[in-house]
Structure formats: C-alpha cells, structure tokens
Amino acid sequence: MNFEPSAKAKDFAARVRAFIDQHIAPIEANYWHSMDAQCHGGDWTRWRIPPVMEELKAKARAQGLWNLFLPDEKLGAGLSTLEYALVAEETGRSLMAPEVFNCNAPDTGNMEVLWKYGNPEQQAQWLLPLLNGDIRSVFCMTEPDVASSDATNMQATATLQGNTVVIDGRKWWSSGIGDPRAKIAIVMARTADDDKGRHAQHSMVLVPLDTPGVTIHRMLPVFGAYDEPHGHGEVEFKQVRVPAGNVIAGLGRGFEIAQGRLGPGRIHHCMRCIGAAEKALELMIERGMSRVAFGKPLMNLGGNRERVAQARLAIDQARLLTLYAAWKLDKAGALGAMTEISAIKVVAPNVLQQVVDMAIQIHGGAGMSHDTPLSAFFAQARSLRLADGPDEVHMGLIAKLEIAKRGFAK
Template sequence: MDFQPSAKGQDYLERVKAFMREHIEPVEKAYWDRIHAANHGGDWRRWEVPALMEELKAKARAEGLWNLFLPDAELGAGLSVLEYAPIAEQTGRSFMAPTVFNCNAPDTGNMELLWKYGSEAQKEQWLQPLLSGEIRSVFCMTEPDVASSDATNMQATALVEGDEVVLNGRKWWSSGIGDPHAKVAIFMAYTPDADKDRHHQHSMVLVPLDAPGVEIERMLPVFGDFDEPHGHGEVYFNNVRVPASNIIGGPGMGFEIAQGRLGPGRIHHCMRCLGGAEAALDLMIDRGMSRKAFGKELLNLGGNRERVAEARIAIDQARLLTLYAAWKIDRFGAAGAMSEISAIKVVAPNVLQQVVDDAIQIHGGSGVSRDTPLTGFFNHARSLRIADGPDEVHKHLIARIELSKRGYRK
C-alpha cells in the first residue's frame, strides 16, 4: 500500500495551504471575535453569518478550491478518499476553512448521501444548491428520550400515507440548524414494516425547515458555548407532512444509506482532528519556549518535553491509521473497512483531546479563554467522542470483528 499523495492531490493540498495562509489565517481570530462580541447566545433567530465568509467562499470557488471532498470530477474535485484526507487535515487547523471550501459537516455527508442515493428530483432541488454553497443542511438523528448510541431505539416515526409521509418526533443535537442558511434537514425515523428485518425499518426523509410542524425549540450549548452561527438544536416534528418522494432511496433504506454515508465522513472528521492536534502542538511549543518560570523555559520544566514527544508519536500513529482506513475504503468500500473506520473514530478525537489538554496546561489561564483556539479544539474533541457513535460502540464493533475471526459469532 502507498499513502503518498498523487500529483493531483498534492497540488490541491498546496493550493489549500496557500489560500489558508493568505486569506484565512490573517482574519480568523477577528472573525470569531466579532461573532462572540454580538453575544446573542442561544437566541439563534438573531444569528448572522458575517459577510466575510461569503467573500472568502467566492474567492475559494474562483480558485477551484471547492467541494474538494466529492469524488466526482464534474461536481467536485474528483479526489479519492485517500487523496482528500491530507486536505481535510489541513482544514482542521481552522474553524473557518471547511466552510470556506464548502467542505463542512454535516453538509459534506448530506451531499455525498444525495449524490449517491438521491433521485434526480432530489438532486435538483437540494443537492445543487448545497454544492453551490447557497444553502446549508442538517442531519436529524439523535433523540433526547432514548439511548441514541443504538439507532434502532428511535422513537420518531416516518409513516407513509398515500403520496405523503407523515413525520413525528423530537430530535436534538441537530448540528447546523441555527445557521441562517440552513434550509433542509434529513430526518431519520422509524418506518415499521412487518415484512422487513430490523435494519430495514427506518427511513431518511428530506424535510424543508420551513415546512408546517417543524418547530426549532432551542439551541444546546456545548460547555457553555452555543457554537454560533452554526448551533446544535432541539427540534420537534409535529405531524409534518411532505411528499413521499422526499424519502431517500425508498422506505426502510435508512440504515443501508447511513453506512454508505458514514465511512468517508469519519475519515474527514478524524483528519480534521489531526489538523487541530497539529495546531495545538504548534501552540504548545511556541508558548512553552517563549515563557519562563523558575529560570527555565516552560518546556524545560518537569516532563513537558516528554509531552511534546508523546504528542508527536500519537499524532503520527493516528494519521497512519486514518490513511490506512482511507486506503481500504477506496479499494473495498466502507463495508470492507469497518474495523479500521471504528478504530480511527476512537483514536483521533482522543489524540486531539490529549494534545489540546497538554497545550492548555502549558498556556495556563489563557488556555481556557478565547485568546487561543484551544477551547474550541477541546470542545470539538470531547463532543466527537460521543457524536457519530460513542467510543464504546466503536470498540464493541472492533471486538466483535476480532472475535469473528476466531469463529465466535456472538
């Protein structure tokens, strides 16, 4: 196996680095300071996306740095999962960059889902505006009243009635639903069918956020931060009716579609985690060598140099594992890389969390403020250990695969 980037992938990576260096890094802190200074908190109806974001998106699109995640040469960059992985890592150093390049979650996963499974009408109505960066989307899966780590627990329903599908239920941690540009949600819910097995009892439905009965009740803070102007909302679907043609892939196909959606998306998440870890390590070293205590640089006190070494080892190990998972997805599909995908989902957020924690310690009080991006990286790492399948679920899957190799099927 060979993880060396192709000439095409390397060209895109260098152009992304240059764009971030020239256009994003000089303005990022001021951008977020402006958003936080508005101090709207959970009042999501007052959230605004600064005009600078649209200006940067226009520049990125003009330079061909657009939809880099999509393996379609006409609609995106046509890069493989392995080719895109280093680009995702680079954008993970910034909280702005993924959106600037139209490579932000959950839109990337939703776009890949529509690209792969959507009907022509669904693609025209929703995929094209998403690919153009005109709108944003949401994925509504997690529910407040059940253990959502087991998706078969879903209580929300999507019941087909003639040429309509009727949606009822409550979802939360619906990321991006506070964004003023969010226009559509993919709602995953229970569609009972006695003739199908338990993994063909759920459907994914496209729901315009302005449909009657869609009630956004609140935004949920993460460690006190509302993540504006993006947000993570609690949403009530109260007898929402949409055309049955809004079901993606047909009734009962939700789980099958989800597996196709989650493989590449987890590569993106994990590589962005490693980009954040690299940024945190840079900050830790610069801070540790520029401040002195007890007559020595901070990094020359206690075991701080060992922490730097441990961070380097952990990041590089996690990167190799993630690139291996990407390599396997490209060759065998997500189904052929299940163990590796679960492994990186455990490893990468934990590496980011540990490196950021060490960087915060070196920074002292400033490390827990907004003077650096460390608190944002920590929030992301700790949240991602729960989101998209908690650590324990992924470890269980890895163990089950290992046991099956020895003939144990339970």
C-alpha cells in the same frame, strides 16, 4: 498498500494550506471575536453570518478550492478518500476553513447522500444549492428520550399516507439548524413494522425546515458555547407532511444510506482532528519556548519536552491509522473497512483531546479562553467521542469482528 500522496492530492493540500495562511489565519481570531459580539447566546433567531465568510468562500471557489470532498470530477475535485484526507487535515488546522471550502459537516455528508442516493428531482432541488454554497443543511437522527448509541431505538416515525409522508417525533443535537441559511433537513425515522429486520425499518426523508409542524425549541450549548452561527438544536416534528417523493432511495433504506454516509465522513472528521492536533502542538511549542518561569523557558520545566514527544508519536500513529482506513475504504468500501473506520473514530478524537489538553496546560489561563483555538479544539475532540457513535460502540464492533475472525459467532 501505498499511502504516498498523489501529485493531485499534494497540489490541492498545498493550495489549501496557502489559502489558509494567506486569507484565513490573519483574520480568524477577529472573526470569532466579532461572532461573540454579534450573536446572542442561545437566541439563534438573531444569529447572522459575517460578510467576510461569503467573501472568503467566493475567493476559494474562484481558485478551484471548492467541494474538494466529493469524488465526482464534475461536481467536486475528483479526489479519492485517501487523496482528500490530506486536504481535510489542512482544513482541520482552522475552525473557519471547512466552511470556506464548502467542506463542512453536516453538509458534506448530506451532499454525499444526495449525490449517491438522491433522485434527479432531489438533486436539482437540494444538492445543487448545497454544492453552490447557497444554503445549509441539517441531519436529524439523535433523539433525547432514548439511548441513541443504539440507533434502532429511535422513536420518531415517518408514516406513508397515500402520496404523503407524515413525520412525528423529536430530535436533538441537530447540528447547523441554527444557521440562518439552513433550509433542508434529512430526517431519519421509523417507517416499517417490526416484522422486518432491525436495520430495514428506517428511512431518510427530506424535510424543508419551513414546513408546517417543524418547531426549533432551543440550541444546546457545548461546554457553555452555542457554536454560533450554526448551533446544535432540539427540534420537534409534529404531523409534518411532505411528498412521498422526499423519501431518499426508498422506504426502509435508512441504515444502508447511513453506512454509506458515515464511512467517508469519519475519515474527514478524523483527518481534521489530526490537523487540529498539529496546530495545538505548534501552539504548545511556541508558548513553551517564548514564556519564561523560574528562570527557564516553560518548555524546560515539568516534563514538557516529554509531552512534546508524546504528542508527536500519538499524532503520527493516528495519521497512519486514518490513512490506512481511507486507503481500505477506497479499495473495499465501508463494509470492507469496518474495523479500520471504527478504530480511527476512537483513536483520532482521543489523540486530539490528549494533545490539546497538553497545550492548554502549558498556556495556563490563556488556554481556557477564546484567545487561542484550544478550548474549541478540546470541545471538538470531546464531542466527537460521542458523535457518530460513542467510543464504546466502536470498540464493541472491533471486538466482535476480531472474535468472528477466529471462528466464534458470539
């Protein structure tokens, strides 16, 4: 195995880092302060996108820093998962950067689904506008009334009636649904009888958000913040009718598509976590060396130097594990990298949470405010330990695979 970045990956990572340093970092704090001022809490109907975001997106696209996550050389940058991992780490240092480069979740995963599984009509109608950054999208899977850590529990239904699919159910934590540019949702719902296997009963359906019967009830706060202007919404689908041609890849293929979607996406999330952890460590050191208490720099008090060392060890271990998972995903596909993908899903957010907690502690009250990105990084880390499956589910899968290697079926 070889984790040495290719020249192409190094070039893109360096250009992304330079763009962030030159164009994003100088204005990011003011961007989020203005967002707080112009958005109105949970009232997503009043959320707006600051013009500077579209200006930055245009600059990034003009420099060829666009759709870097997509391995297709015509539609994206043609980077492998391992190559893109370096870029994702750089974007993780900034809360704005993923969107600026059109590499933000959930759009990346939805674009990958449409690129890999969508038919030409679906790609023309929805993939191309997403690739152009003209619209945003949503992924609706988690439900409020069941334990969504087991996705087979979902109760929303998608019933085929002639040439129409009728969707009924309620979803929540539908990220991005408050964005005024959000136009399309991929909804995962039950479409088959129980006589089929547990993982062949669900389908993914494209649902335009202006379809009659789609009702957004509220935005859900994450530790008191609404993540405007994107949000995480609770949405109801009541007798929502869309053409049967809106089913992606065919009925019953929802879990198959989900596995193809989640593999690369988890690499992206984890490398962004590592980038955020690096940023938090930098802020921690700068704060510790610039502030004085009891006649000494903060860094020389209370075991803070040891915490810096602990952070360095944890970040580097998480990076190596994630790069190994990316390498194995490229070589063996998602099924061949199940242990490694589950492992990084546990490790990377936990490392980010640990490092950010250290950084918050040395910042004192400032660390809990919006004067630094630390509180947002902490919320990101803690929520990712639930998104795409809680830690316990991933550790259970790792244990199952390890036991099976040694000849035990149960």
